[in-house]
Amino acid sequence: MKRPEIENKIAAIIRKLPEGSILFVEDFLDYGNRENIKKALLRLKEKGIIIRIAFGIYLYPKIDNELGILYPSVEEIAQAIARRDKARIIPTGVQALNKLGLSTQVPLKAVFLTDGAARVVKIGKRTITFKKASPKNLLVKGEISGLVIQALKSIGKNKIENDLLTKVKSILKKETKENIIHDAKLAPAWINKILMETVREK
Template sequence: MERPKVEAKVAEKLGTLPKGTVLFVDDFLDYGSPESIKKALLRLKEKGLLVRLAHGIYLYPKIDKEFGTLFPSTEDIAKAIARRDKSRIVPTGIQALNALRLSTQVPMKVVFLTDGAARIVKVGKRTITFKKTSPKNLLPKGPISNLAIQALKTIGQNNVDDDTLKKLQTILEKEKKENILHDAKLAPAWINKILMQAIK
């Protein structure tokens, strides 16, 4: 009797969630054992109520009349995994450049620094890598200044042109001054200089 009951409870919970929510087995452990939840999620996927994004990761899909299932961004999936693991993450590389609109390239392989477990998650053709890092890299407070540090590290000191600097200065105007002051101290000297110029 347990199987239909667990499935019914999971389906009922789904009805209370916003469409587009990324879900895990852990979200339903109040309703049964991990094994019974896994089976219930698979059955709901077979019924078309859920979409399986990766091993143990599901989507309560939002359906658009024109575009069909609307899939979450790589960043949204990474944030959901970080929430589940109660860990912090920071986008790096092209992902950081993209978040600041300094690049239009949509990376298929993204890397996030984390204080959680190192792992690789494959979502369709996309790959999300969580790379264990030292706590210092996760100390920046400002969402924009944090991204700016990672973006500049990706570009490299000798490749930062005036156009990029101008764009960065404009973007950093939206960051709180105290965040920039705090985060600049954690950055390499050449990045510190660029961040400090934004608050002059």
């Protein structure tokens, strides 16, 4: 397939995607070699069909009449990278607290544990850091209990206040008992105790 054909083919595929889709070179390798795909995406960027949001990461933009381009969240970009890499990820620190609704702070530096490659991705002023983790950290079954473990780790054993503990236990009620019991075994002893207290209170 010649270069203009590759570009036209990719443009046609992109236009059928939902607006707001995150795109990678790897999505189009059926239509040419990596170098030609890179060049085709660059030309489509120059034509305004897609936007480059980071090195090797593009966006088929969704545009709001008042707000302009609606950019994906750090979480959405991280999940898209994980899907591309066939890797598992878990938000940590402020990212985990924010996702649980325990913090309104939107971190400029989001950190995720992964069983994929360790890397840092820059998105404008924000960064996404993927930290290589031991398999044990990624064996959690429950999304909520997994987030709670990471959120509590980031706060620290001696800094947990009673009102926060009450909120955490309330959030954990949305998780299944089976998942909490499974994930508690993977957590540090002091977090295991909090999780198992929640199970007994259910």
